[in-house]
Amino acid sequence: MQEKEKYQKLKDIIQVYLPSDVSVDDIQPSSNFISELNINSANLVDIILDVEDAFDIRLENEDMNQMQTVADALHIIDSKLNG
Numbered sequence: 001m002q003e004k005e006k007y008q009k010l011k012d013i014i015q016v017y018l019p020s021d022v023s024v025d026d027i028q029p030s031s032n033f034i035s036e037l038n039i040n041s042a043n044l045v046d047i048i049l050d051v052e053d054a055f056d057i058r059l060e061n062e063d064m065n066q067m068q069t070v071a072d073a074l075h076i077i078d079s080k081l082n083g
Helices: 003-017 041-055 061-066 070-082
Strands: none
Touching (some): 003 041, 003 070, 041 061, 061 070
16 A cells, blocks of 8 residues: 555544534644644544554554654554554
């Protein structure tokens, strides 16, 4: 899967959980899930579960703690897919 495809797939997952005051256009690789995209911790767990399903990977607690930004999520997805 191309990087662009992974990024788009991740954006599609995140978009579902964005609050009404945040646009899908606000999702950038550098975007912090909590402070910039205003995603609460419960929705972050939902995103993680959706990522696991969408990419057919298993994320550990350590991975979840490191997933602060969209780029972090992409890096973790890459490492799981290639691991």
